[in-house]
Amino acid sequence: MTGKLGFGRRGAALFGLVAMAAAAAVPARAQRAEPCIGASWELTGPLANQGLMLRIAVETALDKINAAGGVLGRPLRLVIYDDVGEPARAVDNGRRIGERDNCVVMFGGARTPNAIALREPLAEMGLPWIGAISAGTGVIEHPNGRNEWMFRVSMKDRWVTQYLIEQAGARSPSGRIAFVYEGTAWGQGALPDIEAAARRAGVTLAGRETFNIGDQDMSAQMIRLRDAGVDTVVLWAVDRESANMLRSMDRIGWKPRIVSAWGLTTAFARAVGPLADGIMVAGTFNWNGPLSPAAQAAFDAMKAKFPDRIRTTADMEQPSAMANAWDAVHIIAEALKIAGSYDRTRLRDAFFRVNYTGLVADYRPAFIRGNQERMDAVLPEAYKLQAFHNGMLMPIEATPFATRTN
Numbered sequence: 001m002t003g004k005l006g007f008g009r010r011g012a013a014l015f016g017l018v019a020m021a022a023a024a025a026v027p028a029r030a031q032r033a034e035p036c037i038g039a040s041w042e043l044t045g046p047l048a049n050q051g052l053m054l055r056i057a058v059e060t061a062l063d064k065i066n067a068a069g070g071v072l073g074r075p076l077r078l079v080i081y082d083d084v085g086e087p088a089r090a091v092d093n094g095r096r097i098g099e100r101d102n103c104v105v106m107f108g109g110a111r112t113p114n115a116i117a118l119r120e121p122l123a124e125m126g127l128p129w130i131g132a133i134s135a136g137t138g139v140i141e142h143p144n145g146r147n148e149w150m151f152r153v154s155m156k157d158r159w160v161t162q163y164l165i166e167q168a169g170a171r172s173p174s175g176r177i178a179f180v181y182e183g184t185a186w187g188q189g190a191l192p193d194i195e196a197a198a199r200r201a202g203v204t205l206a207g208r209e210t211f212n213i214g215d216q217d218m219s220a221q222m223i224r225l226r227d228a229g230v231d232t233v234v235l236w237a238v239d240r241e242s243a244n245m246l247r248s249m250d251r252i253g254w255k256p257r258i259v260s261a262w263g264l265t266t267a268f269a270r271a272v273g274p275l276a277d278g279i280m281v282a283g284t285f286n287w288n289g290p291l292s293p294a295a296q297a298a299f300d301a302m303k304a305k306f307p308d309r310i311r312t313t314a315d316m317e318q319p320s321a322m323a324n325a326w327d328a329v330h331i332i333a334e335a336l337k338i339a340g341s342y343d344r345t346r347l348r349d350a351f352f353r354v355n356y357t358g359l360v361a362d363y364r365p366a367f368i369r370g371n372q373e374r375m376d377a378v379l380p381e382a383y384k385l386q387a388f389h390n391g392m393l394m395p396i397e398a399t400p401f402a403t404r405t406n
Contacts, residue, residue: 033104033342035070036077037062037332038097040090041109043082046240049267050110050133053318054325055080056310057132058107060302061329071336079103083114090114091121098125104342105130105332110238110321112136112186115150122149128348130332132324135160135261136189141372151351151367152376153328153360154321157186159380160261160282161193164234165201167280167385168259170404172232178207178225180245181236182263190236190261206230215241218248226254238263243271250275259385265317269391276388278401283386284360284378285323287313289395295359298326314392320360324378327358331366331377 039058041051059078066075079101083089090109097103098121106122108115108131115134119142122129129150131139137158140150168177179194181187187210198205207228209221222245225233233256235242242264249255258279269276287299302322303310316322332347334354339346354366361382368374389399396402 033344034077034102035072035074035342036079036101036103037105037107037329038093038101038103039078039080039107039109040083040093040097040114041080041107042085042111043080045084047085047110047238049239049265049317050321051082052309053265053316053322054107054109054132056302056306057322057325058329060298060305061326063305064301065329065333071333072341074342076333076336083109085109085111085114087111087113087117091117094118094121094127094129095125098122098127104128104336104344104347107325107328108132108134110134111184112139112189113184115139116185119147119150126344128344128351130328132328133318133321134186136186137193138185138189140375145372147372147375149348150375153324153331153358153366153378154376155262155282155284155378155383156376157190157261158193158196160383161190161197161234162200163282163380163383164259164261165194165197165203167282168232168234168257169201169203170406171257171259171280173405174229174231175203176206176229177203177232177234178209178228178230179205179234179236180209180211180221180225182238182241183210183212186263187236194234194236211237211241211245213241216244218245219252222248222254223252225256226252230256232257232259235260236263237261239265239268239271243268246272246275246279262320264388264393266314266391266393267317269388269393273391276391278387278389278399280385280387280396280401281393283320283384283393284382285320286384286386286393286395287316287319287322288392289398292359295323298323298359319386319393323359327356327360327363327377330358331356331363 043051081093106129110133112134131152135155335350338350352369355364366377385396387396387399387401
């Protein structure tokens, strides 16, 4: 007996097989991606210099790779969208990169809140993501323990907080250390990490103060810390608000030692002038010191490609991020070679098989499967302390501020 549509049993079975085949083909088509890296970066707004520094490093690295024949016989393209540092814009850009542009991988920007907002969309699309700046622990270590798509060639806040507490403790004459942080997902996410790091180091924080993005006067917070006898501040903020904080300190005549996470760039030093001198910043790389042949070649290539923006190593405004980004592009290229095709799932799986000697570290391996903690490629032993001196961010050994009190 046939139904109204005229399907007998054989017809229905044939229809079912066709439907199953079509359904099975959908994810296969979705995984065949284009040879492009899709980026969502801060190109305008207060963090525009960070987006520009990423662009300089990534475009120059791609030029080098493409001049040598590209990857799997095809040139790798860069597609960039501006997210203005806003999470919602980053998510929109991520969907455009994954669904419309069909890029094989996404390259993240500076802000941790943007990266955290992308966790679910990236998993839904099956789109690998790699970051070179946003350091929030939760970017890589997801609360559900099931990060499959997000990788990072950068610092991790949980490791950075331990490093900064140790550095602050070595430089505080009295041991009166405070934590000052921006009221964002990045800053708030670091608070439990810094408290845990302080406990492990046997340090009792003498104060905790925060401020909002856009705040201009932090005098009240700074007066409370000064009156509490704080002599060393661990800072977790970016250029603009940190500059306003430093001006507030100057107004009340207070100049504590400051050991900062790497939200500070040379744009901060330009904004505050001599007030920046001696502020210490954690990082992974510095261009204002002796360079390996590979690092010198990378700098020379960036200078040649962007002569109006990069004249000397002092123009590398986000030194660690630029080296991280250079390494991240090469790790992507190595993983694609291992994958053997522009397939997102194969690329993700290949990341765990990459061994690569970069500017920042010797990545052997870059990432470890089944271990969220090690979907970060840069380990704490690669961390370095830097300091502002005469407007430049220098290796601390090359400044007058290398002396440890304790």
